[in-house]
Amino acid sequence: MKVLYLEASPRGERSASTAVTEAFLAALLDAAPQVEVERVKLFEAPIPEFRAPAAEAKYKAMGAGADLTDAETASWRQVIGAVEQLKSADWLVISSPMWNYSIPYRLKQWIDVVVQPGLTFGVDESGTYKGLVAGKKTVLVLSRGGQYRQGDDPNDFQRPYLEKVLGMMGLTDVRTVLVQPMLAQGPERAAQALEQAKKEAAELAQEMARE
Numbered sequence: 001m002k003v004l005y006l007e008a009s010p011r012g013e014r015s016a017s018t019a020v021t022e023a024f025l026a027a028l029l030d031a032a033p034q035v036e037v038e039r040v041k042l043f044e045a046p047i048p049e050f051r052a053p054a055a056e057a058k059y060k061a062m063g064a065g066a067d068l069t070d071a072e073t074a075s076w077r078q079v080i081g082a083v084e085q086l087k088s089a090d091w092l093v094i095s096s097p098m099w100n101y102s103i104p105y106r107l108k109q110w111i112d113v114v115v116q117p118g119l120t121f122g123v124d125e126s127g128t129y130k131g132l133v134a135g136k137k138t139v140l141v142l143s144r145g146g147q148y149r150q151g152d153d154p155n156d157f158q159r160p161y162l163e164k165v166l167g168m169m170g171l172t173d174v175r176t177v178l179v180q181p182m183l184a185q186g187p188e189r190a191a192q193a194l195e196q197a198k199k200e201a202a203e204l205a206q207e208m209a210r211e
Ligand SMILES: Cc1cc2nc3c(=O)[nH]c(=O)nc-3n(C[C@H](O)[C@H](O)[C@H](O)COP(=O)(O)O)c2cc1C
Pocket: 009, 010, 011, 014, 015, 016, 017, 018, 096, 097, 098, 099, 100, 101, 102, 143, 144, 145, 146, 147, 182, 183
């Protein structure tokens, strides 16, 4: 059983989202020792570039299926590699800080690489999208400096965005742990919220390991 863990904060040991995810993974490994974690530090690991040849390959995949040039083939191979890494996992765990109401650019880059027609989503004749990456347990650990309402906060472009793109790939059963407010209400409140989120994450891992 493999967990693909994407770590989207560059802050290492100082990161709140990473610390909470570590609590999640520790509890998961405790409950299910056979689990293998592939950890990808998105600010350190190479993520394929998505430039003109990759974009053209994507348009060709969506359209008439014209032959790819050599440069497009090379770019698309890298895309396929990233998609295979995603598909090989039974679990997807993403930790991310909120950056400018949304997500850090390295996580966005990963999304732009893996969300692809024919690979992670399909479109049928009626124009309906169908996810091709179903059946993964999916967890988001999202930290924020401020305090955002659950579910319907008009300033939260982080959680709804991630849920939208994951859903497009077929990952519709997403469990989320919020780590907030990490700045807006002072260090004491932040420390309390961090401990609460770690506890919530560990309980979620135990619950999900049983499912
Ligand atoms: C570049 C940058 C942009 C940020 N933008 C926001 C924001 O829009 N809203 C917010 O509530 N906090 C924002 N923050 C604060 C972080 O979301 C907060 O400190 C979070 O706990 C960081 O998570 P981490 O410790 O896992 O990196 C921002 C921080 C940085 C570095």
